[in-house]
């Protein structure tokens with residue numbers, strides 16, 4: 001297998017770089033045991049490199065980005081936020097006006113609902129901006145308003161039944177969700193102005209919801225008296241899931257929204273003393289993580305130790321488990337999270353997963369293979 005040494009080489013080199021940049025807490029001389037399917041990091045299309053992830057906060061250079069209609073350059077001086085539709089007092093805000101409002105910072109896990117089980121379309125960042133709810137209140141929500149629609153500056157065209165139509169990236173929230181106090185109009189990520197890739201100058205931040213709801217390059221907010229059914233609400237980012245009910249199944253198609261309970265084995269290391277440590281992350285829609293268990297091969301589920309992040313409801317929790325005397329050879333590691341209500345992250349064979357026909361929201365337990 002000629003590819004393997006090169007891969008290892010790459011890993012060790014990039015690890016040395018990561019260690020220099022962000023590793024005060026890592027143990028000296030620990031060695032990463034790479035996953036057998038580990039892939040090199042591509043800085044032009046970043047995916048969280050789990051095996052290099054030692055920092056609870058994801059550095060910007062490791063944070064994924066997704067843009068369905070490209071990445072528009074928005075001039076912050078010319079930028080305006082239009083708030084209209086059915087509100088009683090429509091408004092137009094400049095960036096300066098927005099930034100003069102009260103500022104809140106939250107540490108939040110952002111995951112794309114298209115992230116595969118152990119994939120890197122996820123990160124944990126600090127987002128700062130001003131709460132949306134008071135702005136909606138000031139604009140006056142009418143009783144007939146049921147949804148708030150958020151429009152980005154990015155545009156494309158969509159084919160529907162033989163026709164082709166202009167579209168703007170947009171997502172909606174029910175008024176009751178939009179009034180949550182922790183939804184932000186954010187202009188900072190990791191204490192820096194948002195980059196173009198992450199939606200500069202202003203994006204929506206929806207703690208506990210999948211990334212598709214976090215509209216970037218935000219330029220218009222509208223309240224309407226009917227459901228918004230654009231591509232990213234009603235046709236794309238939809239989950240078709242069955243549930244066995246007696247002899248048949250009930251099939252439901254829902255728009256991707258709240259995140260599902262999930263955990264991953266992120267990184268396996270060996271200390272100079274020979275102890276192998278299995279470390280990982282777990283997150284949810286904000287329900288607190290009750291615990292994480294790890295299974296090695298066909299062994300018992302063993303509770304891991306939760307470490308960082310327990311005080312931040314919408315940020316991932318880090319966990320680890322020390323594995324003494326691993327037998328040399330190949331092993332399969334798998335983790336499962338449980339939330340405080342007792343809900344357990346589903347196994348790949350769970351009907352919650354097998355009856356999910358679309359690939360979005362893949363929160364099943366993810367086996368990872370290593371060779372010790």
Ligand SMILES: Nc1nc2c(c(=O)[nH]1)N[C@H]1C(S)=C(S)[C@@H](COP(=O)(O)O)O[C@H]1N2
Pocket residue numbers: 063064065066067068069110111112113151152153154169197198199210211212213214215216217218
């Ligand atoms: N305007 C706009 N906002 C968008 C998107 C987009 O294509 N256009 N992609 C969404 C999706 S699918 C995800 S997963 C997140 C990703 O956020 P990030 O690129 O900052 O990581 O942005 C969301 N916001």
Ligand SMILES: [Mo]
Pocket residue numbers: 066111112113114211212
């Ligand atoms: Mo996404």
